[in-house]
Amino acid sequence: MSRRHPEIMGQNDTNNKTRLEKLQELTRGKRKVLIVTHNHPDPDALAAAFALKYLFQSKWKVGSIIATSGVVGRAENRAMIRQLKIDLRPLSEINLKNFSRIALVDTQPGAGNNSLPKSIVPDIVIDHHVPIRAKTRLAQYYDIRTDYGSTSTILAEYLRDAGIVEMDRKVATALLYGIRSDTRDLGRGVSPKDVDACMHFYNRVLWRLLSQIENPEVPRDYLSMLQKAISNARLYKDVVTLDLGHVEHLEIIAEMADLMVRTEGVKWVLSLGEFVGDVYFSLRTKKRRGSADRIAQKMVADLGTGGGHEMLAGGKVSLGDKPHHSHRELTDILVSRFLKALKRKEIKAQNLLTFSQEAAEAPAEEKKVGG
Template identity: 55%
Template sequence: MHRENISNHDRLEKLFEIVRRKREILILTHNNPDPDALASALTLKYIFRTLCNVESVIAYGGVVGRAENKAMIKNLKITIHPLTDITIKNFSVIALVDTQPGSGNNSLPKSILPSIIIDHHRPVRAKSRKSPFVDIRTDYGSTSTILAEYLKESNIHGIDRNVATALLYGIKSDTRDLGRGTNPQDLEAFLYLYPRVNFKVLSRIEHPALSREHFKTFEKAIKNAMIYKDVVVSDVDRIDNPDSLAEMADLLVRLEGINWSLCLGTFQDDIYFSVRTTKTRERADRIVQNMVRKIGSAGGHTMIAAGKVDHSFIHRNDHAATINTLISRFLKGIKREAFQGKNL
């Protein structure tokens, strides 16, 4: 854990010191933001507005792909801008949520050190420690849990229901309904938020209409799945949004007898992948870091992790060869390299 041993109260004070009387505040999520990132950004904005009387702007890199995430933005009225529409140098304070500098999954230029970093991913990046405000809790199931603690500490009267709904969904989706990579604080935050949630809206977010493209990706993920003992690997090939891989990896790891899943796909010439394990004692974050050694970036948690190989590397090599490298490094990392792949 890389946070100073200070209370949430002192942490909020420090946060307020940084933003008080500032006018241009940017809150940036990781690329292709997930519910945890969106909820964390929304809550930070809400806290700044309600307690410091300062406005801020939420931005993201990549695309909002998943139908659930689009439904979340729409139903909870989250105002969010693509980073390409933003002039970063106009902002005097930059906050990163659910990501860190140098993790490879956000679009903040390398030359800029954010003033605020709130995250729960491993590894803690060396650059993060240089920031004036760092709250990285790698033992937490979600960044939303940290923001829920801030909210509780702040004693805002009558918490906004959209904010509570977003945070509860952020916790739920990062921890697969509190069953994966959670600690007692996640449950405590969940219970704190529960009475304030709009469940009708939450249900609409969790069960949106799904595109034909989405079902085609499912079809490919299942058709291309290969089994190596208790491991399932699927190269989904072209995908219409990078975060569909997380969904496919979540789906395939539920196959009976399976302990690991790896789903790979290609989006705008970059290769993305997601890893899942059912084993609580494994370190998926370490496995993925080994997979991208010298060719990309990756990180995550004990049971879920993800990474990316940039097209700049792939051009010099062969796309298929890069996919093969990732798969063989993965199988080697989990000591299953001796097994022959069989169709599902």
């Protein structure tokens, strides 16, 4: 019952202004804040970090550095960094001792998807993912709003309530893209707050730049991955599973899940792949109350980490932690747990394309019978 409620600094009724005061207090007199995103940052993580940096600088003249781990591979995300000039540093090259304040955005300590050493408790945690991690509550400041569609929305509210009228246009563009990309254009896992936030700074968005970010050139490899994804997809009635095998960059796993869930008649998609020795997966569903986050957590029980939201979730199993399992075995366990959770285990798999072809070729009355 209380699972979905927003938890903010341990209270529900604290308003943004009070939070801003607390943030100011925490960073007062600090030379530089380190802002860390989850590994392989997506547009929401990048926008939230970019906006937090802007808030610190423009409001309180506190400098900050944005750092992350992993690879930004998706063409749109690379375009975002390039076009908006987001200065992103590798976390591995940062001396954490040089920072007396560390902020985590779009992730939490113990979530398993960021590279902040386990021994470090960040001072600031801002996120929108379920579950709220135990270690998050140790942070001096945390703002976890699990009913929000994006972390960017939280940052947009901060900027609005900090009284920033003429918001930096690049920051506004980043935030809009962050919100849109996490909510699939304000249509998935979205709250009224996400829509409000967009409306507030709409007139500051650089639309041409945004269009360039959303429609970048893609490498030919991208098309071959697309081909592989489609031909590998297995259909269990209305559920698709998809093993991409080794992937060059991580975002492709989520991207293919997003694509496949748009297939007619498909209600759920599990997309998996192996990246630098770890198995990653993305879950997507058309069901508004799909509990994808709970299924993701069931799938990784005793194996790894997982979480997310009702309609989208993800997880990771490190092969290093499970040396007795091969990539194939782990993938099989994850797929089997997924199908079991959805009660599709007894259904015989079909090839997604064969199925569509048969359906297309079948006479109309037979299709009706199949219902």
